[in-house]
Amino acid sequence: MxxxxxxxxxxxxxxxxxxxxxxxxxxxxxxxxxxxxxxxxxxxxxxTRRRRDDPLWRLDHGSPTLSFHAAPRGQLLELMTSLQQRGVVRVDDDPVVGLDHLGTAVEAPEHPLLQGPRWRGVPNxxxxxxxxxxxxxxxxxxxxxxxxxxxxxxxxxxxxxxxxxxxxxxxxxxxxxxxxxxxxxxxxxxxxxxxxxxxxxxxxxxxxxxxxxxNASIRWNLMLEFPAAEHDRLPRQIWLTPRAQSHFGVERMVIQVQQCNRIGLVIHGLDDGVPITPETQPELLKAQEQRLLSVLPELLRPWPALQRMVPDARSLGVMRWGAAQxxxxxxxxxxxxxxxxxxxxxxxxxxxxxxxxxxxxxxxxxxxxxxxxx
Structure with a gap:
């Protein structure tokens, strides 16, 4: 430049x-x-993650929705109304479920990101x-x-x-x-x-x-591609209960159906506190990828069709993001x-x-x- x-x-x-x-x-x-x-x-x-080898692939590897604690007002309402009228966002009413430490599907836990109105970006x-x-x-x-x-x-x-x-x-x-x-x-x-x-x-x-x-808040988000599968009963978001988050080291999973019924899955992995530097990050990315892959079968137990496809799932790598919370x-x-x-x-x-x-x-x-x- x-x-x-x-x-x-x-x-x-x-x-x-x-x-x-x-x-x-x-x-x-x-x-x-x-x-x-x-x-x-x-x-x-x-x-949104795009792929050079597949121009149709779109995977939201960070936040899956725009979350609000209450209905927007004033200038914020004008902005959201404009985005919705232009078809850039839609109200997010996609299914959200919970997962406990035993790998059982339960009611979604209470979380600020789920309590108020949500919108989803269109097409991503x-x-x-x-x-x-x-x-x-x-x-x-x-x-x-x-x-x-x-x-x-x-x-x-x-x-x-x-x-x-x-x-x-x-x-x-x-x-x-x-x-x-x-x-x-x-x-x-x-x-x-x-x-x-x-x-x-x-x-x-x-x-x-x-x-x-x-506080520094770190996420290690593993992106996966699953083969085409039936997905009528799949939720959009799977939030782990607090005990499950501690057990698995995962905050939530997000499912995004792709073209030809392929499935994109993002696992939002929690940080374990290991210091991150420019020198250590490459190895930490590899370690987090292996860790998240190792717990994936247990995380998908309530969805047998996806669980059976874990050996055929393709890892698209880990995205690390950090923020001050x-x-x-x-x-x-x-x-x-x-x-x-x-x-x-x-x-x-x-x-x-x-x-x-x-x-x-x-x-x-x-x-x-x-x-x-x-």
Whole structure:
């Protein structure tokens, strides 16, 4: 990517980052925008896996739905109504069941992601981020596969990987502001703290102090392809009970029927606390793949047709994602925009709507757009 000057740089093309760009354009904000995304495409934890050897294959390897704790209101209602009218989302009423520690199908456990209204991306979850990005496409450049290798602030200007110079900077995640970046990225200090010394912006100081208290939440999501099979009775989501999660090291499984009745399955594996660094991650991916494959037959016991096909299932690899999870309420919205440092935050860890909620990701983007445009 050649060197360039932009008005706004957004790190991360997940749901909140793409929603922020769309919200700014709806407010007629005319600045130029550069998005830097480490993945192959938009979506973040609402991303969809595609395959070079099979153009019809689409597997939502992260969040299977957009979850809300209550019916959206105000600008959020307008946004969801627009997405639904354009056919980008539909109400998710697909079957959800539970699984206990004995491998028995039970009633789905209570979980915040299942308690309120849910929508599903059409034709897949990445479509939501894609349409939001297209809504704000004018004056926006997106660099996929762009991992942040450098971050500094010189003479009031943000300097980023690839020679990008930005007047304002937005983090749609917490990695560059959270201490876990020290191990994950091999930095000496928290990147954002390294770029802006303490005392320069009191709001940023308070935000970084708050972010440092977040828990790192890791998932190892194994993607599988099963041969064509009858699937009339298959649930969409299989949530493990708390005891079962502890026993199997798995949070849930998600089934997505493909073309020609093939079946895609994603196992959301829980982390075991082993430190992750750039050097250890490749071996950890292999170890998690083998671990999740080993418990799969027992997990599928209530669905014999799938269980019998486990030996013929094809592993499509493990996707690791990480996020900083608030213990209770999300970061106060008053800390979203730091005016002296010209840096802001958006994501599902803000606004107090619950970790993993699309509601918080989208609402935080709408709130931040207002601050930037004011």
């Amino acid at each position: 050649p060197g360039k000057d932009v008005d706004l740089a957004v790190i991360g093309a997940g749901l909140s980052g793409c929603a922020l760009v769309a919200a700014l354009r709806r407010r007629d904000w005319q600045g130029t925008i550069q998005i830097l995304e480490a993945g192959r495409g938009p979506g973040g934890r609402c991303a 979850m990445a479509s939501v981020a894609e349409i939001l990005l297209s809504d704000g496409a004018e004056g926006v450049d997106v660099g996929f596969g762009e991992r942040i290798q450098s971050l500094s602030k010189v003479d009031g200007c943000w300097l980023l990987t690839g020679g990008v110079h930005a007047a304002k900077l937005i983090l749609s995640g917490t990695l560059l502001a959270h201490p876990r970046s020290l191990a994950m990225l091999g930095w000496r200090d928290v990147p954002l703290r390294q770029a802006v010394p303490e005392g320069h912006d009191p709001v940023l100081d308070a935000a970084l102090e708050w972010i440092a208290e977040l 608030p213990l209770e309420q999300g970061m106060p919205t008053t800390l979203q925009w730091c005016p002296q440092a010209n840096v802001g935050f958006c994501g599902d860890w803000i606004a107090g709507h619950g970790f993993g909620m699309a509601e918080g990701a989208l609402q935080s983007a709408l709130d931040l757009a207002e601050s930037i445009d004011s």
